[in-house]
Structure formats: C-alpha cells, structure tokens
Amino acid sequence: MSEIKHNTPNLDTDAGFALHKTVVLVGMMGAGKTAVGRALAARLGVPFLDSDAEIESAANMTIPEIFERDGEPFFRAKESQVIGRLLDEEKGILSTGGGAFLAEHNRATITERGVSVWLRADLEVLWNRVKHKDTRPLLRTADPYATLRGLYEQRVPVYAQADLIAESDGVTSIENMVNRVVDALLTRPDVLERK
Ligand SMILES: Nc1ncnc2c1ncn2[C@@H]1O[C@H](COP(=O)(O)OP(=O)(O)O)[C@@H](O)[C@H]1O
Ligand SMILES: O=C(O)C1=C[C@@H](OP(=O)(O)O)[C@@H](O)[C@H](O)C1
Numbered sequence: 001m002s003e004i005k006h007n008t009p010n011l012d013t014d015a016g017f018a019l020h021k022t023v024v025l026v027g028m029m030g031a032g033k034t035a036v037g038r039a040l041a042a043r044l045g046v047p048f049l050d051s052d053a054e055i056e057s058a059a060n061m062t063i064p065e066i067f068e069r070d071g072e073p074f075f076r077a078k079e080s081q082v083i084g085r086l087l088d089e090e091k092g093i094l095s096t097g098g099g100a101f102l103a104e105h106n107r108a109t110i111t112e113r114g115v116s117v118w119l120r121a122d123l124e125v126l127w128n129r130v131k132h133k134d135t136r137p138l139l140r141t142a143d144p145y146a147t148l149r150g151l152y153e154q155r156v157p158v159y160a161q162a163d164l165i166a167e168s169d170g171v172t173s174i175e176n177m178v179n180r181v182v183d184a185l186l187t188r189p190d191v192l193e194r195k
C-alpha cells in the first residue's frame with residue numbers, strides 16, 4: 001500500500017465515530033472527491049485511499065501519461081482492479097476518479113462492498129475548479145467547457161444511482177462539505193454511528 005493511505009496530517013480528527021463500511025466518493029471531476037475524501041478520512045480517523053493516486057503510484061506515471069501511453073481502456077481496467085482491491089482492505093474513505101462509477105461492474109462492486117456518496121455540484125462550480133488545471137486528460141480538447149458539459153449531462157443520471165448524495169451547492173469550503181457528507185452518512189447507522 002502506498003503512503004497516501006496515511007497521508008492525512010494537519011486535519012482535525014473526531015474520535016467519536018464508528019465507521020462500519022468503506023465510503024466511496026463518486027461524482028464529476030472537480031466535485032471534491034479527493035480533497036473532501038482526505039479531510040473526511042482525517043475527521044473520522046480512518047484510512048484515506050484515492051484510486052487515481054493508487055494507479056499513479058503503481059505505474060510510476062501520472063494519469064495524463066497513462067492515458068497518452070496506454071490509452072483510456074487500459075486506465076479503466078486498472079481503475080476497476082484498484083477499486084476492487086481497495087474495497088477488500090481496511091474500512092476507510094475511497095475517493096474514485098470521475099469515470100469510475102460509470103462502469104456497471106464498478107457500481108456493482110462498490111454497492112456490494114461499500115456505500116457510495118455522490119458529491120453533487122453544478123456545472124459552473126465544477127468548471128471553475130478544473131479549468132486552470134491540466135491534470136485531467138479528458139479535458140484536453142479544443143473546447144474543454146463543452147467537453148465537461150457533455151460528460152456532466154451523460155453522467156449525472158448515473159451518479160444519481162449512488163446510495164447517498166451530498167449537495168455542494170453553496171458550500172465554499174472543504175470542511176463544510178465534510179460536515180455535509182458526515183450528516184448524510186449518519187442517516188445510515190449501518191454505515192456510520194456516533195460512539
Ligand atoms: N467544497 C469545496 N470548497 C472549495 N474548494 C473545493 C471544494 N471541493 C473541492 N474544492 C477544490 O476544487 C479542486 C478540485 O477538487 P478535487 O478534490 O481534486 O476534485 P475531484 O477529485 O472530485 O476531481 C481542488 O482544488 C479542491 O481543493
Ligand atoms: O472523469 C473522469 O473520467 C476522470 C477523472 C479523473 O479523476 P477526478 O474525478 O478525481 O478528477 C481521473 O480519474 C481521470 O482523469 C478520468
């Protein structure tokens with residue numbers, strides 16, 4: 001396991017929670033899966049895993065390099081493998097890449113072995129978060145806004161199949177989003193309880 005699992009410093013932990021299932025964060029690029037997932041794991045005092053980071057460290061390449069050298073189908077196969085493996089490990093927070101929940105077999109694995117939470121955000125919010133970053137190969141197009149909008153329209157109905165939704169409308173900080181995810185998780189005592 002890479003060092004990312006314990007990479008949760010300088011964030012507040014509340015020891016008063018018991019987590020019973022791995023929480024799998026899904027949603028569009030820019031929804032905050034990685035940033036919120038890391039802070040949520042720190043809050044609950046559980047391991048943090050990010051499927052993209054795991055793929056990058058196993059391949060010793062960045063996501064854009066993997067897409068460029070091996071293609072998207074290769075990346076998707078690795079993504080499925082990594083998600084299956086991470087769901088077998090200690091319970092924690094698993095942040096996926098934005099495309100992971102689109103594959104039916106990944107949805108089945110996630111639903112069977114964890115609980116999925118859709119971090120929902122408006123297209124404009126997502127765009128403002130991703131537009132200055134060059135780390136997402138799918139947005140390396142002539143019109144990345146139109147590409148993001150197309151993906152958004154295609155993917156939203158699938159994300160809506162997640163077990164829980166955390167709404168990020170009007171939320172301007174990672175910590176507030178963590179609060180919303182915790183609130184959503186506490187509606188499911190089979191997933192999260194206060195000790
Ligand atoms: N609720 C939020 N408030 C403020 N900034 C956010 C919020 N959620 C995410 N961000 C920022 O948006 C960017 C994209 O977040 P990231 O966690 O990489 O998203 P994802 O993993 O879903 O693609 C990061 O710079 C992150 O800090
Ligand atoms: O939406 C997607 O298909 C992707 C999202 C990315 O992760 P984030 O959602 O964390 O940006 C990363 O997995 C890859 O670039 C593909």
Ligand SMILES: [Mg+2]
Nearest residue numbers: 033034096097
């Ligand atoms: Mg991410």
